[in-house]
Amino acid sequence: MSLMERRLIRETSFGLTSKLWQISWLYVLLLCALASVGYVALYSAAGGSSEPYAARHMLRFAFGLTLMLCIALVDIRFIARLSWPAYAGGVILLLLVMKMGHVGKGAQRWIDIGGMLWQPSELMKLVLVLALASWFHKASWERMGNPLFLIPPAVAVLVPVGLILKEPNLGTAVITAVVGFVVFLGAGVRWWKVALLVALVALVAPIAYDHLHDYQRARITTFLNPESDPLGAGYNIIQSRIALGSGGMWGKGFLQGTQGHLNFLPEKQTDFIFTMLAEEFGLVGGLALLGLLCLIILGGMFIGLRCRHQYGRLVALGISTNFFMYVFVNVAMVMGAIPVGGVPLPLVSHGGSAMIMVMIGFGLLMSVHVHRDVEFSDGRDEI
Template identity: 70%
Template sequence: MFERRLLLRDRGTGVLEKLWLIPWSFVLLLCAVAAVGYVALYSAGGGAPEPYAGRHALRFGFGLVMMLSIALVDIRLIARLSWAGYAAGVALLVLVALHGQVGKGAQRWIELGPIQLQPSELMKIMLVLALAHWFHRASWERVGNPIFLLPPVAAVLLPVGLILKQPNLGTGLITLMIGGAVFWAAGVRWWKFAILIAAAAIVAPIAYEHLHDYQRARINTFLDPESDPLGAGYNIIQSKIALGSGGIWGKGFLQGTQGHLNFLPEKQTDFIFTMLAEEFGLVGAAGTLALLALVVFFALAVALRCRHQYGRLVAIGLGVNYFMYVFVNIAMVTGSIPVGGVPLPLISHGGSAMLTSMLGFGLLISVHVHRDAEFGAARE
């Protein structure tokens, strides 16, 4: 097998050979996660495929074709297009700021024909690619040079600033953390992170005073949800009731009272995990978390097995992106962090999250397929 991979690396890999190298067990894992989403959305729709589950299946089918197509693209071509993709992502964020649709007090979406796109989700993927390209052939000494770090720092802060302006505090902070993860994986010294964290702690009280009223309300509700049980605290209180009422084995499929009696808010998007936990209990919730964890572990395994720095950084960045989706959503519905609009990937209803998730998985599989690609020596 090793000799076969060396031969493929030297002479170039054909389409059929690349299909052979695709990790089909991972593709089946993604299908299993999407199937969990279909079941949950079927229940959220009142025991019918419409309006959520049917669209979810169609989006996943389209995303599956897109993912496999991207997986066959040479990772070196993707690397050459990294900054072009980043520029397109920034342009879409600017377009949102100028002509984006306003919903629930935020300007985050644009209409592209029949598709409603949230560019901030796509920007996280493009940022990972751009940062990976910047660092992929940089020597240890060069990574330690503060001047060398100024352009990638600016590349992170520009989209984060545009996302915060929408306003979208949660996605902005997640984008910042994803950028930080790529910096750390590239070898940026830990003391630089310590300085930034200390500075953020000093600025945090000042930043709190400049948050929008609803953002401050979310933080205050997180600290004391019972202070406004019928207003800002309603969502998290109902979520906790639903989580607890599921018990060990759950109330049964289509039998969840909090969800089907409409006590549970946004049950098809942000709080879909709560609905799963109520109907399938601790066992079902733990099984869902196990599937999601396997996706993250696959990304880490790809990073460990990749022979080039670009692929390693892309795999780590995409793995952190997926982990942040899952962590923030689960922590949100359990009351561990303030409530924010972060979906559960491949499970929640939503086109932008599905599209960007499948795009990321396609890039991740491309890294796996082309893990032995030659990129050249490190830059001094």
């Protein structure tokens, strides 16, 4: 019997039952709690009805949870081998969006698959993490210090960022870039190299601003001075601030939010779901939700710290950073701290494709946890 055959037999003995016990069910419980908060918020957004948002939200979460658990059982080494093919598939989908994507609200970001609109840019963030983790897996300090070694992963980040900017989707492009550079840092790339790149981005920012679409420049102008167009571009953020302030310490009560239920608050079931919750449950409710989100983020980081192999650590770091960026951009946006970018609050906002992609990410994270002690035989060559 060959060495490979004996190895496969040994790995197969690590059966599904053992893997199910290895899943962090406490982490799964946190995700269920967050989805339940989303159900309550969407029930309120519909005026006290489970239709059309809340019931679909929970059905999608149930499907996403099942998908997450299935991915968690897949050997992380098998996922590692698929990292670059998955990345190539993601780039192909982005190119297809440019050629035959669905156009909505002035942007061409979606593609129809199975009768449902999907954003390949959401999938791209996940497969980018896998590809970068595969590249940096067990890379020595000498190779990390070689600029030539860093060119392929840098290009791997810039290609999807450029394609996403063409859709146009500035918010997702920025998140994709941040996730990529965080993985760079986690892999051991020296800070000064990342700082040099950030400085370069700052230098070209004025040129990039001149090439933004009109609505993107309007968002930046509105962010700096919302009152300059209170009934137009500044309306959303002004109403969001009013709703946040009117909630006070304890809120107006469930189903009692005036800004949301009198339809002053725009997109209350998607982008501004946090504002509606804060109006009804106040500062205390908002902080409680942020606390739950922080537990999920820190839990993902802890899973990475417990992993024995570099590939899993980098995947956990990238997935956790992606989730953090969702939360940061959405909450900062509704507070007026950054320009409005159309980023949902994960597992709380209404939306199917975004939730499924988030749950796929958590499935990858859980696979890292389940297979945290496995061994990669010879580094990147195995991948």
